[in-house]
Amino acid sequence: MVRYFKCNSLTEALGLLADNETRFPLLAGGTDLIVQWGGRMPDGVIDIGGIEELKLIVQRENVVEIGALVSHATIIESKIAQRYCHTLVEACKTIGAIQIQNRGTIGGNIVNASPAGDTPPVLMAFDAKVELTSLSGKRHIPIREFYLSYRKTALKPDEILTKIIIPKQKPDEKAAFYKIGTRKAQAISKVVMCVRSKVHNGVVEDIAIAIGSVAPIVVCAPKTEDFLKGKKLDDKIIDEAKKSLSNEIKPIDDIRSTADYRRFVAGNLLGSCLNGLI
Amino acid sequence: MDKTYKLIINGKQKKVKARAMDRLLDVLRENLKLTGTKEGCGEGECGACSIILNGEVVNSCLIVFGQLNDGDEITTIEGVGGKKKLHPLQEYFLECGGTQCGICTPGMIMAAYALLKKNPKPTHDEIRQAVAGNLCRCTGYTKIIEAIEKCAHKNSSPL
Numbered sequence: 001m002v003r004y005f006k007c008n009s010l011t012e013a014l015g016l017l018a019d020n021e022t023r024f025p026l027l028a029g030g031t032d033l034i035v036q037w038g039g040r041m042p043d044g045v046i047d048i049g050g051i052e053e054l055k056l057i058v059q060r061e062n063v064v065e066i067g068a069l070v071s072h073a074t075i076i077e078s079k080i081a082q083r084y085c086h087t088l089v090e091a092c093k094t095i096g097a098i099q100i101q102n103r104g105t106i107g108g109n110i111v112n113a114s115p116a117g118d119t120p121p122v123l124m125a126f127d128a129k130v131e132l133t134s135l136s137g138k139r140h141i142p143i144r145e146f147y148l149s150y151r152k153t154a155l156k157p158d159e160i161l162t163k164i165i166i167p168k169q170k171p172d173e174k175a176a177f178y179k180i181g182t183r184k185a186q187a188i189s190k191v192v193m194c195v196r197s198k199v200h201n202g203v204v205e206d207i208a209i210a211i212g213s214v215a216p217i218v219v220c221a222p223k224t225e226d227f228l229k230g231k232k233l234d235d236k237i238i239d240e241a242k243k244s245l246s247n248e249i250k251p252i253d254d255i256r257s258t259a260d261y262r263r264f265v266a267g268n269l270l271g272s273c274l275n276g277l278i
Numbered sequence: 279m280d281k282t283y284k285l286i287i288n289g290k291q292k293k294v295k296a297r298a299m300d301r302l303l304d305v306l307r308e309n310l311k312l313t314g315t316k317e318g319c320g321e322g323e324c325g326a327c328s329i330i331l332n333g334e335v336v337n338s339c340l341i342v343f344g345q346l347n348d349g350d351e352i353t354t355i356e357g358v359g360g361k362k363k364l365h366p367l368q369e370y371f372l373e374c375g376g377t378q379c380g381i382c383t384p385g386m387i388m389a390a391y392a393l394l395k396k397n398p399k400p401t402h403d404e405i406r407q408a409v410a411g412n413l414c415r416c417t418g419y420t421k422i423i424e425a426i427e428k429c430a431h432k433n434s435s436p437l
Contacts, residue, residue: 001279002279002297002298002299003279004279004281004298004299004344006281006344027342027345030340030341030342030345031322031337031340034301034339034340034341034342035321035322035340038321041299045298045299045342045344047344047345049345050347073334096322096411097325097410097411097412098335098389098392098407098408098410098411099322099325099328099335099336099337099340099389099411100322100337100340100411102334102335102336103336103337103340103341184410185407185410185411186323186410186411
């Protein structure tokens with residue numbers, strides 16, 4: 001018989017996770033998990049959907065903190081998110097369709113660790129941190145260090161992802177989100193990308209490029225970023241940056257797309273982004 | 279493991295007992311005999327099982343019963359309208375030819391119903407977006423969108 005633990009407090013859920021006997025999968029919105037179970041339900045579940053303290057969006061001086069259980073729909077409607085991380089709002093709008101956005105959570109999207117996840121490229125481009133909590137305390141790690149390999153994360157078995165801490169977009173920064181899928185709604189991406197940049201008089205002062213669906217995990221493109229930093233954007237530089245990105249990523253052929261197409265499209269997306277910054 | 283919740287289903291209070299890991303879709307259809315809600319893909323792609331939970335449209339195939347809470351309000355197609363009295367949305371679906379084989383229709387109506395409750399005068403694009411999670415293999419969508427649009431902008435009876 002399946003053991004179903006319904007937790008209303010974080011401490012209760014962490015206590016269950018700390019005990020080998022009751023260390024069962026965590027269930028939040030369920031929009032990925034229930035599909036992955038496909039009717040073969042686990043022996044037990046820790047339902048964390050009722051933990052209210054993980055459902056808050058709060059702004060601090062330089063960052064926005066989003067609780068792991070905040071739904072995509074709530075982020076889309078959040079004035080704080082719209083103002084300080086509009087690319088995250090745009091990413092959430094492309095997740096599934098409204099039925100999924102109403103149930104799915106940002107924490108779930110992160111720990112599901114799909115290389116095609118829609119929110120991780122935004123969080124990586126913004127150098128967000130995740131808060132991981134266990135009974136022995138909290139630790140904050142950069143999202144860029146959270147994904148270890150395909151579907152493997154730095155989350156320990158007794159930890160819960162509790163919060164995402166995103167630096168606010170600064171007034172002199174621009175950010176763009178792109179997702180290429182088969183259709184606008186309900187699509188898993190062929191390429192998903194976020195670019196955050198600081199460009200002054202056509203010169204790239206800083207740039208962060210993060211891409212999904214082109215490697216076993218969502219990745220940044222440090223070579224292309226380094227190439228662009230300090231350069232004055234013109235047609236030639238943009239062309240070289242496109243080539244650099246196409247070469248830097250390591251996509252594969254799969255059911256959704258081909259490696260060639262992904263390289264080509266990733267380059268083009270960066271190109272159109274850079275053209276918009278001149 | 280069973281769970282028991284006091285729910286409000288289509289406006290009526292009901293104490294429902296079911297296995298915690300049963301999909302809400304199955305509890306509605308099998309336990310409560312509300313068979314208007316359909317199963318299409320069973321993995322959140324098609325929207326045929328759409329219902330309204332506490333005012334939000336959701337896929338009932340992607341919720342397990344245990345996730346519900348006491349006091350939750352569920353609306354299924356049976357709570358919107360039926361043979362005795364059709365809901366204006368249903369009238370317009372009929373008038374416009376927005377239904378053919380019918381399997382997507384309950385979910386489509388629920389998605390449209392949720393939209394009109396929140397946004398009584400949606401634009402064409404807002405309507406398209408609201409039903410983007412509902413697949414229809416017969417109509418080509420044009421007549422469905424038209425039905426929802428007419429209901430929003432021409433209907434005068436309460437929704």
